[in-house]
Amino acid sequence: MKPSGAPPTAVTKPLLRVTQGSSSDDPEHASRDLNTPSRVSSLRVERTLRLLAGFGALRRDQLESFLLSDATLTSGSRRVVTHRTLGELRERGLIQEVALPGRPSRASRGYALTEAGHRLYAARDAAYPRRRIRPAPSVVLLDHAAALAEIAIAFRDAALAARDIALLWECDWEAVARIGSTAAIPDAFVTLERGGWLARAFVEADRSTEWYSAFGNKVRRYVELYRADAWRAALATWPLVLTVTTSDAHARSLARVAERV
Structure with missing residues (x-):
């Protein structure tokens, strides 16, 4: 998280927006x-x-x-x-x-x-x-x-x-438009703002159906994106990469794969 003087803004119209206390289209x-x-x-x-x-x-x-x-x-x-x-x-x-x-x-x-x-x-x-x-x-x-x-x-x-959190949820092509690179294409990009502090995350939905090698390749693409530096023009700090999966056990397995990359 980092201090921010303004609520999150999107480069395209966000798929989902929550202003403090209410959902809005x-x-x-x-x-x-x-x-x-x-x-x-x-x-x-x-x-x-x-x-x-x-x-x-x-x-x-x-x-x-x-x-x-x-x-x-x-x-x-x-x-x-x-x-x-x-x-x-x-x-x-x-x-x-x-x-x-x-x-x-x-x-x-x-x-x-x-x-x-x-x-x-x-x-x-x-x-x-x-x-x-x-x-x-x-x-x-x-x-x-x-x-x-x-x-x-x-x-x-x-x-x-x-009630005091602003949220933007952007889909994959909106994330690509924001970061200006297709090195890694997340499932979604979420921005949270609370009390002047900002947090961002690339979101990956994992259904425990892909091979560990495929997940490892996905992690490598994020590493390549980080090293390419194209994201720095749009984002002051590197976002989290949040993988949401089906169980704690599978999450631990994916974490071990990521650590080996």
Whole structure:
């Protein structure tokens, strides 16, 4: 952590923002016209596209949490609003329902952008990676996306509970835009500010599914990024590299791999 005279700012519009005591969307990022009349809030429709582009896929309950965390609605009303928003986007062919690994129940199915949805979002965000434009994400990517969203929700909820923490959560391409290098591409980049002190971290979501050698290569890419010095123009100090995994035992195993790099 380091002293800071101003709250964290993003070089692009952050995927998730918490100002002290409240979660907030960015109204100027919303489009009032998505080419066809809408039965639901255009801001909410645009926000849903943004979230699905940023995370890759979300469960219905995760999307509801992001969209309506500040809304004074009953749980039933929140579900109705979320289903209407999803229905609107499905009718337009912009999102698809996908099966998440290990979740056979329909209630736990996820949602991802269709190829048309990717292209529509890419037209609004010049930094959006063209590699993400695909008909459907793989099973591995779906599982990883849901896990990353859980980490983001945990950060947001902790910041809201503290009431004196400002938080920015930026997705992978936003992190690349910030640091100006693709030597290492994190899953996300989080900035926390509290009482004039600032902390930043590259976030990696680990589902205990990749080989230790792959994790070691990832650590080496971070070392290469650090040595290249491109990040210094945007960040005064090197951020933490925070890997969130499935168990304490696996975390210790990954730590041993990192120590050997």
